[in-house]
């Protein structure tokens with residue numbers, strides 16, 4: 001079972017790099033366990049073809065992947081315009097809206113995605129939904145300024161959510177993000193209008209960013225259990 005999930009993730013990671021990455025590009029490198037396969041493919045192509053790309057990280061983890069893999073690290077002040085951002089997701093709805101931040105990295109991920117011409121998502125079959133909240137049951141990750149977390153939990157309840165302060169695993173107390181903030185995981189059940197919900201949450205003072213990525217993804221690869229690939233592509237009107 002676990003092995004099938006890893007095979008599915010790898011399939012998605014390789015497909016995204018092979019379809020979208022070209023020599024000379026500036027790339028966003030997302031975070032999480034699926035992105036690792038995309039980075040491994042980049043490293044492979046760098047060695048095999050002499051591919052040269054600049055990689056903009058979205059977290060401490062992705063910085064480590066870039067540096068340890070011998071890839072060229074850049075930042076947004078040097079490269080404010082990114083060609084392609086490859087990232088993971090916790091859930092994807094039928095309109096390619098995403099829940100992200102299961103690993104706590106949503107703020108830098110959203111900044112990088114916002115400044116990318118294309119956002120390509122790599123995922124496995126468990127993430128493919130019609131409606132956000134259908135499969136991802138841990139709530140929407142929301143990065144907040146620490147001093148505001150209690151009033152914000154009350155505000156989330158007023159919006160109809162059940163908020164939980166995310167706790168660290170090997171330390172007593174809250175998880176601290178790469179940016180020094182807390183994460184609230186807020187369960188809103190199945191979300192029929194993620195755009196509206198995102199706007200309401202972003203109006204609350206003390207909210208830094210939400211894990212709802214609305215209308216940002218261009219293409220999503222879902223690796224399947226049988227080793228094949230499924231895809232969702234943004235509709236252009």
Ligand SMILES: O=C[C@H](O)[C@H](O)[C@H](O)COP(=O)(O)O
Nearest residue numbers: 032033034088101103104105
């Ligand atoms: O904070 C973490 C990121 O948003 C990840 O991209 C997301 O949680 C998916 O991670 P994984 O590929 O490990 O399921």
